[in-house]
Amino acid sequence: MKSVIAYYDELADDYDGSRFANSYGRYIDALERGILAEWLYGAVPDATVDFGCGTGRLLDFAGTGVDGSVRMLQLAAQKFGDRHLIPADLTQIPLANAQMQAGLCFHVLMHLAPEKIRAFLAEAGRIVQPGGRLIVDIPSAPRRALSRRPSSGWHGDTAASIETFRTWAQPQWVVRRWRGILLFPIHRIPAPLRPWLTGLDAWLGRSWLARFASYYVIELTRLP
Numbered sequence: 001m002k003s004v005i006a007y008y009d010e011l012a013d014d015y016d017g018s019r020f021a022n023s024y025g026r027y028i029d030a031l032e033r034g035i036l037a038e039w040l041y042g043a044v045p046d047a048t049v050d051f052g053c054g055t056g057r058l059l060d061f062a063g064t065g066v067d068g069s070v071r072m073l074q075l076a077a078q079k080f081g082d083r084h085l086i087p088a089d090l091t092q093i094p095l096a097n098a099q100m101q102a103g104l105c106f107h108v109l110m111h112l113a114p115e116k117i118r119a120f121l122a123e124a125g126r127i128v129q130p131g132g133r134l135i136v137d138i139p140s141a142p143r144r145a146l147s148r149r150p151s152s153g154w155h156g157d158t159a160a161s162i163e164t165f166r167t168w169a170q171p172q173w174v175v176r177r178w179r180g181i182l183l184f185p186i187h188r189i190p191a192p193l194r195p196w197l198t199g200l201d202a203w204l205g206r207s208w209l210a211r212f213a214s215y216y217v218i219e220l221t222r223l224p
Contacts, residue, residue, distance in 0.1 A: 035135070090123065180211065
């Protein structure tokens with residue numbers, strides 16, 4: 001079976017175009033950026049790390065990026081030549097203890113088995129200072145139960161409820177808040193209509209319906 005890193009090494013040169021240059025990708029990007037701009041307000045980019053930064057889509061929020069795909073980092077360096085980019089497994093990162101005030105990790109955990117997610121959260125907990133923030137996303141298990149999404153065998157298969165994620169985060173992290181995104185089956189909605197739905201999607205992601213969104217965005221606080 002192809003590894004996650006090998007998959008992204010092969011996909012790297014087409015990643016930005018295939019994933020985020022279309023209306024579906026722009027829809028996701030707008031929702032994620034809206035949350036990050038709010039939740040990372042006041043965070044110093046030089047003290048923020050993007051775990052699994054890929055080609056650097058969200059490196060305007062972080063001064064350091066870590067990724068296992070060397071090709072992805074090469075492309076990130078072309079866009080953000082002033083960033084500190086580190087090729088590393090997310091469970092063994094060459095950063096000092098409590099070096100960062102905040103971190104983010106998007107479109108990564110869905111590829112990892114629960115035990116590796118726990119190992120990553122432990123490593124992130126070593127790097128982020130007590131009281132610091134970590135913002136992550138994970139597919140929603142309740143939504144997948146409703147849609148009966150078939151397993152791919154590895155790609156994007158891991159999902160969780162908020163309750164399950166709370167247990168994964170212990171003992172270093174506590175869930176401070178969370179939101180749902182992608183309430184709508186946006187891939188089935190005509191492309192010209194998609195930009196008009198982002199505001200409504202963001203609003204619904206704060207409502208009781210958020211449990212049934214496609215993804216959760218979760219803010220964790222590092223415990224003392």
